Amino acid sequence: MLINGLLASAEHGVNRVLRMDSTALPRLDRLSGKVIAIECTSPAFHLHVLPSDDGLMLAANWDGGADVTLRAPAASLMRLAMSKDKNAVLHSPEVELDGESAVLLELVGVLQDLDLDWEYDLQRWLGPVAAPLIGGHLRNSARWTRDSATSLSHNLAEYLAEESRTLVGKREAEARFAELDQTKQDLERLEARFERLAHSLKSSDNA
Amino acid sequence: MNDPRKGSDAEPITHFGYKNVPESQKAEKVAEVFHSVAAKYDLMNDVLSGGMHRLWKRFTIELSGVRSGNRVLDIAGGTGDLAKKFSHLVGPTGEVVLADINASMLKVGRDRLLDRGVAGNIKFVQADAEKLPFPDNHFDCVTIAFGLRNVTHKEDAIRSMLRVLKPGGRLLVLEFSKPTSKVMSKIYDAYSFAFMPLAGKLITNDSESYRYLAESIRMHPDQETLKSMMVQAGFDRVTYHNMTSGIVALHRGIKP
Numbered sequence: 001m002l003i004n005g006l007l008a009s010a011e012h013g014v015n016r017v018l019r020m021d022s023t024a025l026p027r028l029d030r031l032s033g034k035v036i037a038i039e040c041t042s043p044a045f046h047l048h049v050l051p052s053d054d055g056l057m058l059a060a061n062w063d064g065g066a067d068v069t070l071r072a073p074a075a076s077l078m079r080l081a082m083s084k085d086k087n088a089v090l091h092s093p094e095v096e097l098d099g100e101s102a103v104l105l106e107l108v109g110v111l112q113d114l115d116l117d118w119e120y121d122l123q124r125w126l127g128p129v130a131a132p133l134i135g136g137h138l139r140n141s142a143r144w145t146r147d148s149a150t151s152l153s154h155n156l157a158e159y160l161a162e163e164s165r166t167l168v169g170k171r172e173a174e175a176r177f178a179e180l181d182q183t184k185q186d187l188e189r190l191e192a193r194f195e196r197l198a199h200s201l202k203s204s205d206n207a
Numbered sequence: 208m209n210d211p212r213k214g215s216d217a218e219p220i221t222h223f224g225y226k227n228v229p230e231s232q233k234a235e236k237v238a239e240v241f242h243s244v245a246a247k248y249d250l251m252n253d254v255l256s257g258g259m260h261r262l263w264k265r266f267t268i269e270l271s272g273v274r275s276g277n278r279v280l281d282i283a284g285g286t287g288d289l290a291k292k293f294s295h296l297v298g299p300t301g302e303v304v305l306a307d308i309n310a311s312m313l314k315v316g317r318d319r320l321l322d323r324g325v326a327g328n329i330k331f332v333q334a335d336a337e338k339l340p341f342p343d344n345h346f347d348c349v350t351i352a353f354g355l356r357n358v359t360h361k362e363d364a365i366r367s368m369l370r371v372l373k374p375g376g377r378l379l380v381l382e383f384s385k386p387t388s389k390v391m392s393k394i395y396d397a398y399s400f401a402f403m404p405l406a407g408k409l410i411t412n413d414s415e416s417y418r419y420l421a422e423s424i425r426m427h428p429d430q431e432t433l434k435s436m437m438v439q440a441g442f443d444r445v446t447y448h449n450m451t452s453g454i455v456a457l458h459r460g461i462k463p
Contacts, residue, residue, distance in 0.1 A: 001266075001450060001451065004262045004266060008261065008262060008265060032275065032295065032298045033275025033276070033296070033297075033298045034275075052295040052296070053295065057292070057296075059265075059268075060269070061269040062269050062272070063269060063270045063271070063272040064272030064273070
């Protein structure tokens with residue numbers, strides 16, 4: 001019952017998020033009637049996901065067959081949930097897929113393409129005037145924070161590499177690595193030449 | 208169990224809560240209870256069970272194994288909690304029938320589902336569980352949630368459900384049952400006979416209906432008795448799952 005309760009809460013939250021994207025539910029409707037089994041190998045637990053035009057149903061005790069089964073450790077499942085490129089995670093060696101993989105890929109596609117309209121949900125609570133104002137302010141703040149973080153990172157990198165000389169700059173490091181590679185190759189060639197000469201001397205002694 | 212006995216006028220007697228009434232009057236008295244509580248049925252379910260009824264119904268849906276294209280009958284479907292979920296599961300190629308003997312409950316359920324856009328693959332039928340108006344071998348799954356204890360002749364209802372199921376089809380009976388521990392049983396008794404009628408009085412201004420609810424639960428067959436009733440009716444592989452320490456049990460049987 002506890003797991004059932006947790007899944008019910010998770011399902012409620014996921015479906016609220018899905019409803020914020022106007023295209024997600026119609027796309028999930030195309031998967032209605034399909035059952036996706038998720039088997040976590042470590043730690044061991046299993047879960048069934050049933051998409052419909054109402055959202056996703058999460059079931060711990062589904063007593064029917066599954067159209068597709070995904071087997072993976074928890075770390076891979078987490079990466080699948082968080083990663084932007086979900087296909088790359090699905091193709092990793094520790095992830096196993098059985099059955100109609102197109103169903104899972106379609107579901108993954110829906111989740112990957114989510115474009116959440118937070119402002120619409122905010123508008124329901126705060127009204128049509130306050131919501132765009134707050135939304136615009138939040139967007140500007142987010143953009144400013146992102147730009148500031150990028151700028152800070154560039155400035156810090158430049159200071160550490162160029163002014164304080166605490167760290168080696170990226171380009172300088174690349175040049176040094178290229179020189180090292182070149183030296184390594186030269187040494188390997190020299191070693192090969194020595195071996196060839198040693199071999200020819202040995203064969204002349206024998207003659 | 209019905210515990211049928213003959214009264215002095217030779218009419219069989221059955222129970223209505225703790226009272227004995229002639230069989231012909233039970234359906235009418237149960238109908239009065241549900242006419243009275245229909246409007247606030249969902250609210251009362253949430254208050255009285257602390258929202259647990261939603262988890263019990265979730266588990267029922269999970270064990271139903273209903274798939275796209277299936278035909279499902281939800282008896283005593285009330286306000287349509289199970290029917291709504293089944294409607295999504297069976298999809299446009301399937302069919303869900305929400306049946307209830309009580310017109311008020313059926314009306315609340317129908318309005319609620321239509322308001323939520325659940326339509327197209329769902330039908331609403333006023334029907335008596337003992338005499339289901341459907342052909343033999345018609346449904347893939349039949350459910351009855353918190354309804355069987357209100358039926359006058361439970362054995363007849365179970366046989367009727369068996370008849371309308373396809374071979375291999377499942378019957379799921381979700382119903383209050385007997386708590387598995389003595390401590391829980393005592394707490395549950397105190398809760399049922401003190402809090403439930405009081406909540407009924409405060410919310411629906413009807414304490415009698417909720418006193419009947421508490422009494423009818425005590426008169427309902429326990430887990431093993433209901434299991435043997437299903438086996439006797441002809442169901443195969445009958446199992447039950449206790450939930451919340453046996454306060455509620457989900458019985459499942461397969462039509463051979």
